Amino acid sequence: MQIRKLAYTAIFMAVGVLSAHLIYIPVGIAKCFPLQHMINILLAVLLGTRYSVSAAFxxxxxxxxxxxxxxxxxxxxMAGxxxxxxxxxxxxxxxxAIIGEIIGTGIIGALLAYPVAKYFTGSQVGAFFFIVPFLVSTVGGSILAYFLYKTPIPAILDEKLNAGGRG
Structure with missing residues (x-):
């Protein structure tokens, strides 16, 4: 069971990494990535918090x-x-899951990005600068996650995960 969860997490990570150069929103030094938020939500729902945060990292x-x-x-x-x-x-x-992602990324993550931007990249943007772009990115990803969640794909993955050693 644990190996299946790790395998699904790795697949979601591969999708996230491979699609990162295709779909992103450049905002100053930030590269907002809506598919990351979709992946966060789907992993949180299908596998749980540990897997979602690990994949985000x-x-x-x-x-x-x-x-x-x-x-x-x-x-x-990671906050989302x-x-x-x-x-x-x-x-x-x-x-x-969607509300958690939007608040976690759009507000908490955006505020946590300020010291990272200031001390690690030397950016002089204000503390609230990242809230709007992070919210736009996370709302877009959340909409994608909702519609993907409504397809049969999550049910199939959930069925495979709960099949134990049978599948």
Whole structure:
């Protein structure tokens, strides 16, 4: 069971890393990536908070190594993934995961991005500068996650995960 979850997480990470250079919104030093937020929500719903946060970290790290991301990917994606997973667990609803992702990335992650931008990249932007672009990115990704969640794909993945050793 654990190996299946790790395999699904790795597949989502591969999709995130491979698509990072195709779909992103450049905002100053930030490269907002809506598919990251979609992945955060889907992993939070399908596998849980640990897997969602781990994938967010892994995608951010690989995007930075490959030059398709910025250091701001870490606070934005990981805060959203964590709150998405926590609220999904409390509400057992896709809407809980979506609200967690939007608040976690769009507000908390954006505010956490300020010290990263200031001290690690030397940017002089204000503390609230990243809120609007992060919100735009996370709302876009959340809409994608909602519509993808309504397809048969999550049910098939959930069925495979819960099949144990049979599949």
């Amino acid at each position: 892994g995608i951010s790290l690989l995007r930075n190594i490959l030059g398709t991301g910025s250091l701001l990917a870490f606070p934005g994606s 993934a964590a709150l998405s997973g926590v609220l999904y667990k409390k509400t057992n609803s896709i809407w809980g």
